[in-house]
Amino acid sequence: MTDLSADFDVGQRRRHISKALYRHNAMSKDGLSERFFALLFSGLVYPQIWEDPEVDMAAMELAPRHRVVTIASGGCNMLAYLTAGPARIDAVDLNVAHVALNRLKLAAIRHLPGQGDVFRFFGANGFEHNSTAYDRFIAPYLDPATRAWWEKRDWRGRRRIAAFDGNFMQRGLLGACIRAGHLVARLHGIDPSKIMTSRGRHDQRRFFETELAPLFERRLVRWATSSKASLFGLGIPPAQYDALVKAGDGTMAGVLRTRLEKLACDFPLRDNYFAWQAFARRYPAPGEAALPLWLEPASHAALRANADRVAVHHTGFTDLLAQKPAGSVDRYVLLDAQDWMTDTQLNDLWTQIARTAAPGARVIFRTAAEPSLLEGRVAPAILERWDYRRERSLELSARDRSAIYGGFHLYELKA
Numbered sequence: 001m002t003d004l005s006a007d008f009d010v011g012q013r014r015r016h017i018s019k020a021l022y023r024h025n026a027m028s029k030d031g032l033s034e035r036f037f038a039l040l041f042s043g044l045v046y047p048q049i050w051e052d053p054e055v056d057m058a059a060m061e062l063a064p065r066h067r068v069v070t071i072a073s074g075g076c077n078m079l080a081y082l083t084a085g086p087a088r089i090d091a092v093d094l095n096v097a098h099v100a101l102n103r104l105k106l107a108a109i110r111h112l113p114g115q116g117d118v119f120r121f122f123g124a125n126g127f128e129h130n131s132t133a134y135d136r137f138i139a140p141y142l143d144p145a146t147r148a149w150w151e152k153r154d155w156r157g158r159r160r161i162a163a164f165d166g167n168f169m170q171r172g173l174l175g176a177c178i179r180a181g182h183l184v185a186r187l188h189g190i191d192p193s194k195i196m197t198s199r200g201r202h203d204q205r206r207f208f209e210t211e212l213a214p215l216f217e218r219r220l221v222r223w224a225t226s227s228k229a230s231l232f233g234l235g236i237p238p239a240q241y242d243a244l245v246k247a248g249d250g251t252m253a254g255v256l257r258t259r260l261e262k263l264a265c266d267f268p269l270r271d272n273y274f275a276w277q278a279f280a281r282r283y284p285a286p287g288e289a290a291l292p293l294w295l296e297p298a299s300h301a302a303l304r305a306n307a308d309r310v311a312v313h314h315t316g317f318t319d320l321l322a323q324k325p326a327g328s329v330d331r332y333v334l335l336d337a338q339d340w341m342t343d344t345q346l347n348d349l350w351t352q353i354a355r356t357a358a359p360g361a362r363v364i365f366r367t368a369a370e371p372s373l374l375e376g377r378v379a380p381a382i383l384e385r386w387d388y389r390r391e392r393s394l395e396l397s398a399r400d401r402s403a404i405y406g407g408f409h410l411y412e413l414k415a
Contacts, residue, residue: 359413
């Protein structure tokens with residue numbers, strides 16, 4: 001069942017986030033940058049997770065016996081895993097908005113009348129009666145903290161839940177960042193959405209080379225992306241910005257060009273809903289192209305049947321593992337969280353992973369740069385218990401349709 005015990009206390013929230021993010025003195029340049037990011041991160045960042053859950057599932061080889069611990073983020077990954085029917089999923093997040101979104105999605109799957117209603121609520125390009133559906137079908141089944149979060153009013157008197165009467169995928173820091181990218185492109189006479197008229201990958205490549213790639217040579221783009229704050233909208237903290245720059249040609253504009261090239265060119269648009277979000281700023285309609293696995297009509301029955309197997313926690317990954325018995329977890333999904341961590345935090349995390357790992361356990365994560373970041377940072381006595389599946393990691397990284405990370409990594413507990 002969904003964990004309803006954690007509240008959304010402001011002080012607790014700030015302590016969680018500061019512990020995860022702050023590395024420098026508050027009055028230093030880097031310290032101010034970290035605190036500005038933490039302020040932005042306290043609201044909704046990801047209306048949609050920006051990691052490919054189908055790659056995750058291929059790496060984990062989920063089975064009904066498996067117990068999974070994952071970072072929640074926008075919840076698309078947790079719901080995709082749920083289609084495979086694992087025994088239990090614990091989804092954790094330090095961000096109150098993400099916790100509230102995950103709980104909302106689970107309640108909607110349980111209580112909206114049908115799959116079409118779920119799609120209209122979360123996947124359609126705006127449906128003005130969604131807040132009414134919330135009041136009738138969802139709100140009565142939410143825990144008090146989650147319900148209060150969605151029903152809080154802004155300065156205009158509108159409830160947060162009214163965001164679903166429009167295109168919710170354009171909300172949050174990520175939505176604002178994509179909107180800003182489109183604005184910059186249009187200022188230079190480029191309409192990124194026109195790539196959606198491509199008839200195949202050859203046309204996609206041509207559009208990228210002639211329209212999108214030259215943008216990264218523009219002085220305004222190179223200047224803007226040289227600031228760490230420019231990528232806060234992607235949920236990228238200062239420490240991860242540095243790792244990204246080192247992964248490319250020494251400029252953020254060069255890194256972003258390479259990642260956008262993969263998104264625009266390496267997968268047919270019909271198969272890549274991440275490209276739809278980036279370029280069309282919406283999901284495709286059912287039948288128009290691939291949807292996130294959890295929004296596909298064929299997934300709905302499994303989601304509704306398995307929804308009670310998920311618990312959503314407002315806490316950190318390491319803190320949750322510390323509460324679990326030894327040998328009680330089969331699969332760990334860290335997203336890119338380790339890019340944010342100090343060596344001490346990494347070792348604390350992997351100490352708990354090693355303690356709670358069941359035989360055959362697997363850990364998956366992504367990194368801004370291409371290499372795994374564990375070598376030389378996690379104690380050898382811990383790391384030597386794990387087999388790094390290097391070739392499989394490279395294969396799966398190439399298949400990741402979201403295209404924004406440098407590397408995907410799979411570790412398996414040695415027998």
